[in-house]
């Protein structure tokens with residue numbers, strides 16, 4: 001029997017890792033990820049999760065320990081946030097290049113300075129090109145479900161890529177939500193044992209993370225790119241299997257009342273649900289609007305995205321990170337380049353808001369969408385708009 | 392690694408470039424980097440082996456006369472052996488010179 005319980009999302013994510021029977025957790029605590037790894041430490045200490053918990057001295061070490069662990073074929077989990085994520089940066093590239101199936105929850109938080117412990121997506125955007133599969137979740141249930149899916153995706157021998165689950169710091173990590181926790185037996189059926197094809201093994205020695213001369217480096221990078229592209233098929237297969245087993249469906253691009261709508265708002269993460277309410281209210285007021293949410297950030301779902309926005313005239317994109325001095329918010333930049341060569345495409349209006357924990361209310365989203373429609377019509381001298389700054 | 396580096400396509404690489412063949416670095420021809428090459432006056436060689444200890448490529452071994460000599464497939468021409476040899480057996484010469 002599956003049960004629906006009221007539980008803090010961080011605790012639920014840790015419990016999901018337990019359900020997946022992780023072998024190794026190497027992590028360093030950082031707000032707002034702390035409850036995830038604290039609870040995992042507790043589970044290991046109490047003997048409720050038969051895993052090795054490696055308390056390291058930094059996030060750089062956490063990810064390095066994860067490399068070693070995943071290289072032996074152990075199911076490996078870590079979690080971090082913000083400054084911790086950027087401290088890991090160097091090793092993130094190594095994990096993906098070495099094709100090690102590590103799963104990491106990232107409690108999204110602003111980057112210093114000024115110092116902020118609150119949520120935005122500047123940490124995510126700084127690790128965009130690290131070669132990890134990246135999935136956004138919007139609520140606690142999605143965080144639990146996608147943690148389970150992430151292990152199956154990452155460890156699939158056709159994929160073998162590290163995978164990040166992005167959940168908004170505080171807005172998700174620290175709230176108590178009703179969540180259906182799957183049964184251990186169901187998860188065991190869904191998630192096969194990790195079988196890394198060439199693990200570290202004294203009886204069959206291999207060298208990992210070795211040097212590549214110019215004569216082979218570009219081939220190695222291209223292999224990585226091909227592999228990342230091919231992973232999308234498996235990601236969709238895993239989500240489909242998950243749907244069959246647990247009844248909850250996930251897609252690379254998810255749509256809300258967007259079919260046929262002339263104005264779309266594109267969001268990622270927990271603010272998406274607020275934006276949905278704003279869309280409902282605008283529809284009630286007679287506006288022709290809908291919403292598109294990016295769940296899969298890497299590999300970028302080009303086909304699904306283009307399909308989802310093909311009939312729209314205006315696409316308002318919300319970014320919760322700034323590319324200082326750049327052309328737009330990082331998501332809007334990607335979206336623009338995904339659309340640029342199409343003959344028929346919506347006008348993209350880039351909005352930056354919700355930085356460093358600043359809330360965007362339903363009214364805020366309504367303002368953003370309304371202003372976006374106006375800007376699409378009149379044009380603007382700005383590369384992007386910032387919403388909510390006191391002038 | 393059945394194919395040489397120059398023949399390998401991206402499809403030939405093991406996942407994550409894992410090297411499954413022990414000692415495969417032996418195929419790597421660092422000798423192509425060389426602009427200078429060691430030449431020898433073995434009359435002065437006392438066969439102490441010091442040059443082979445200092446060689447960063449580890450490419451100096453004993454020839455059939457027992458003298459220490461570089462394997463030019465690997466020798467990158469750094470000249471360390473020439474500097475370290477106390478009896479001045481080794482002279483570095485430009486590759487173009489005979």
Ligand code: SF4
Nearest residue numbers: 446461466469470472
């Ligand atoms: S020149 Fe350098 S690489 Fe060549 S044999 Fe001497 S020490 Fe070794």
Ligand code: SF4
Nearest residue numbers: 436437439440442476
């Ligand atoms: S260091 Fe000089 S003397 Fe000693 S083995 Fe090498 S060449 Fe001969």
